[in-house]
Amino acid sequence: MKHTFSVLVENKFGVLARVAGLFAARGFNIESLAVSPTNDPTVSHMTIVVDAPDERILEQIKKQLNKLVDTIKVQDLTTEDFIDRELVLVKIAVDAKIRPQILEIAQSLEAKIDEAAANAVTLEVVGDKNKIHTLLQLLKTFEIKEVVRTGRIAMSRK
């Protein structure tokens, strides 16, 4: 099952390497990782999405994250009410017939549209994981040239 962790860490060099190294060394798979500064300049925030095959591994991930000296707080958001967002850029090959179909999808998902290229349209979609999932489902039958995602960011509602 996929779990979304919100992790506060010291804003120091090397911290990202420690987190990445922990996952690599223990064979845990990171699905996405987003790092950013916070309102406190000494603290960074990481949103880590991982696929934990079972409870034991999930527990280990939490414990190992907590064990890092530079982590200040680890929350498994999956167990509570949280807001999540991701920004996705998708470039789709289009011709005259396909273009209106894409524009329609864009409209339904409130996507921003970039039509600078002659034979492609790039959509910019912001949303929670359901919306992003819907977007990618809707585009499945089209020729996608490129997808770039920011990775999920998330925050507890409390």
Place this chain on the structure above:
Amino acid sequence: MKLSGAKILIESLKKEGVEVIFGYPGGSVLPIFDVLYDNPIKFILTRHEQGAAHAADGYARATGKAGVCLATSGPGATNLVTGIATAYMDSIPVVAITGQVKTHLIGNDAFQEADVTGVTRPITKHNFLVKDVRELAQTIKNAFHLAQSGRPGPVLIDLPVDVTMAETEFHHPKEPDLRGYRPTISGHPGQIKKAARLILQSKRPIIYAGGGVIISGASQELKKLADKASIPVTTTLLGLGCFPQTHKLSLGMLGMHGTAYANHAIMESDLIIAVGARFDDRVTGRLDAFAPEAKIIHIDIDPSAISKNVEVDIPIVGDARNILSQLNKIVKPVQTKKWLERIDGWKKKSPLSYKKDDKLRPQYVVEQIYELTKGEAIICTEVGQNQMWAAQFYQYTKERTYISSGGLGTMGYGFPAAIGAQVGKPDSIVFDIAGDGSFQMNIQELATAVANKLPVKVAILNNCYLGMVRQWQELFYKKRYSFTCLANPDFVKVAQAYGARGIRVEKKKDVTPALKQALSVKDAPVVLDFIVEKEENVFPMVPAGEAINRMIGGMA
């Protein structure tokens, strides 16, 4: 008054109570060595940085204090790596200080540059690269706090040469500054109550004690628990000495080369009280067959050690001594008479044994060392058969008397560790029970021991083989002894060339006189070359991947 980074380093070490540094010089630590030149802090020059790291580790295991090692950048630092990893696997407080190239050169592939914080990240509890001399004093405070508290471990401080040359005001901070680091010390009272209840309900309980008992100084509390509730005790390799093996409740060591009775007992138990041990694969054997009827209480300071390998019923996170003393207040006697009788049956049927004839067998050498030192010596070991015989045939009754690389299994560990132990415990008798292969991995430290007049005794159980590997080849690879037969130097001559004493023993009857002679030497290392039976095996043995009551060999 302003001090240089190098001076701040040494002054801070003294404030942390450091009495000795093991190390080796080089370009990027020249400012530090210049301070050491006329400083009262003791410095031991090893002959290889690996020796320095193991010596710091041996010092820490023997004394309970943090051991400190120092090396130059690049190759000096990478030579520490095996020693750091060894300390990491066994949770030993070591502070490693490495020189680094100047800050503005970092990342340029400068001369003798290595990304040492990168290399050691997965084998240290934490590490630091100090880029500003003003952060140095606080970093050292943090490093010592991390190394020695919670689950201890090695901490590395990488010091660019310009930082050790720069000057600033020196203030020794009173407190560490680590907001993300808060080890749990006292156990949850509710969990402790539950544990006491479970103990009372058990019929076949067993205490499984590891190195954590020694680290937390919990031996007395452990003994109280065992005595009060009449529960037998088995220990891991690193737990040897945390419970007196002369005690009637002692089952000795368990696991791959443990006693048959310890392995049978844990497999049949209905309650395992694990204290400061981590259910390592050398202990559990085949996991899905391990102690099928047992409930498990697991006391450990590291939450990540709990339920990592086996499912635990009652986890109690915290310091073992603290938790055991709480538990002892409420625990009640358990009716284990029948259970202890059953265990006694196993003890009688399958004691540890070896063939008693007039051949010079390695087990006999270990037994004689025990007889002559009355169990009072500090026994360091190398890795392989020597390590297991040292564990099996010496009766450990005190903590910090069996010193061995358990988790990493580092050949070449024992001799430099013995040097560190002897420096930390000058009045103790210190042995390195060695293999002919392992000893040659850090044999150069004979020079260190000679120069410092350290009377460490190296008892080589010389079988002319990489014996433990040969044993596996004999048992599982049809005796195809692929590259395990050693052509050895004359160890007596080697010892003498270094200025140490050398004694060769080829007959059983000469073992005791030779040991007595070695024990009479007080100012130099002694190398005892015991030419033992070449193809002696360590038994009992649990083949890899088998349940631990499926032992082969010996009387098991």
